[in-house]
Amino acid sequence: MLDWMAWTWPTATFFLVIAGLLLTFTILAVKYPETPRTGILRIETTRGDRLFITLLGSAFINLAWLGLDLGPQYFALLVCLVFAAAVFRWV
Amino acid sequence: MNKTVNQKAWFLILPVLVLVAFSAVIPLMTVVNYSVQDTFGNNQFFWAGLDWFRDMLHSDRMWNALGRQLMFSGIILAIEIPLGIYVALNMPKSGFWSSFCLVLMSLPLLIPWNVVGTIWQIFGRVDIGLLGHTLAALGIEYNYTQNSLDAWVTVIVMDVWHWTSLVALLAFAGLRSIPDAYYQAAKIDQASRWAVFRYIELPKMAGVLMIAILLRFMDSFMIYTEPFVVTGGGPGNATTFLSIDLVKMALGQFDLGPAAAFSLMYFLVILVISWVFYTVMTTLDKREGN
Numbered sequence: 416m417l418d419w420m421a422w423t424w425p426t427a428t429f430f431l432v433i434a435g436l437l438l439t440f441t442i443l444a445v446k447y448p449e450t451p452r453t454g455i456l457r458i459e460t461t462r463g464d465r466l467f468i469t470l471l472g473s474a475f476i477n478l479a480w481l482g483l484d485l486g487p488q489y490f491a492l493l494v495c496l497v498f499a500a501a502v503f504r505w506v
Numbered sequence: 507m508n509k510t511v512n513q514k515a516w517f518l519i520l521p522v523l524v525l526v527a528f529s530a531v532i533p534l535m536t537v538v539n540y541s542v543q544d545t546f547g548n549n550q551f552f553w554a555g556l557d558w559f560r561d562m563l564h565s566d567r568m569w570n571a572l573g574r575q576l577m578f579s580g581i582i583l584a585i586e587i588p589l590g591i592y593v594a595l596n597m598p599k600s601g602f603w604s605s606f607c608l609v610l611m612s613l614p615l616l617i618p619w620n621v622v623g624t625i626w627q628i629f630g631r632v633d634i635g636l637l638g639h640t641l642a643a644l645g646i647e648y649n650y651t652q653n654s655l656d657a658w659v660t661v662i663v664m665d666v667w668h669w670t671s672l673v674a675l676l677a678f679a680g681l682r683s684i685p686d687a688y689y690q691a692a693k694i695d696q697a698s699r700w701a702v703f704r705y706i707e708l709p710k711m712a713g714v715l716m717i718a719i720l721l722r723f724m725d726s727f728m729i730y731t732e733p734f735v736v737t738g739g740g741p742g743n744a745t746t747f748l749s750i751d752l753v754k755m756a757l758g759q760f761d762l763g764p765a766a767a768f769s770l771m772y773f774l775v776i777l778v779i780s781w782v783f784y785t786v787m788t789t790l791d792k793r794e795g796n
Binding site: 418420421422423425426429430441444445448449450451458459461467471474475478481482488 | 771
């Protein structure tokens with residue numbers, strides 16, 4: 416099954432997590448509509464925008480971690496979690 | 507009071523999403539899969555983890571290509587945006603000549619990229635090209651196949667020739683949407699030409715100019731065909747921009763893994779820049795709306 420498109424379990428898990436996040440936020444957006452708010456970036460953001468910022472930022476955090484040889488990649492994920500919390504709290 | 511956002515309308519774009527899935531999302535997923543594996547062809551893949559990303563992040567080749575790419579996009583934006591505005595400001599506002607100018611300006615936009623490349627490739631040749639031959643006759647040494655500065659000048663002038671009209675057309679559309687009352691008020695206040703431009707025309711053009719900058723940035727950041735046809739990325743690597751380097755790596759060397767890692771990083775940079783532009787544009791719109 417994994418031969419198709421050269422899938423691997425790690426990449427499949429990666430996309431499943433992202434798909435799960437998107438699905439969760441879609442359901443959240445439908446069930447609990449929200450007002451956009453303006454945070455420290457001084458732009459209006461909804462939950463979805465904050466998710467996007469988090470995911471994009473996390474990609475760069477991981478790349479920086481890898482490029483600067485800062486150690487095992489798991490720690491980058493921890494940094495991403497902190498970043499995610501910060502984005503959802505203050506952006 | 508702010509209203510809550512109703513996001514349900516997004517469900518209406520589901521059919522488009524399916525189409526985009528086949529044309530963009532699934533190929534992108536395949537690229538992600540390639541980026542963590544190694545292959546020697548034959549559809550056999552071996553797990554490589556994050557090695558390709560590490561290699562690419564430490565490769566001078568990628569950083570140099572990125573540097574050249576940013577320089578290229580910066581230079582063409584610095585030329586095309588002011589030049590486009592200048593052209594738009596000086597175009598006839600109405601009548602036959604206005605339409606004539608508009609048609610004339612759109613002509614370069616209609617020419618396919620590879621044809622533009624071929625035109626300039628021949629135009630710049632010293633033996634048969636009008637530009638190259640004239641420059642040689644004037645005693646100016648010009649050879650875009652051997653001198654990297656000449657190659658850069660050729661590629662930049664070609665892009666300016668091809669795309670300035672897009673900026674000019676957008677700026678012209680922005681200018682035409684300014685009501686006459688603004689100009690009359692400026693006249694009563696005896697505003698200088700510069701003041702009219704700075705306080706009336708430029709703010710009113712801000713929206714379309716952002717679109718122009720975004721379009722030109724994205725297009726130039728992904729440029730492939732024109733420099734490929736004219737210089738082939740040379741002399742040496744002087745005009746090897748990101749896409750050219752990527753194709754060399756993926757198809758020329760068949761290094762699918764590194765090329766996939768490279769293209770994902772390329773994609774992320776583009777995504778960030780597009781998001782910034784989009785956010786700035788929508789924020790500007792909202793401020794204008796208030």
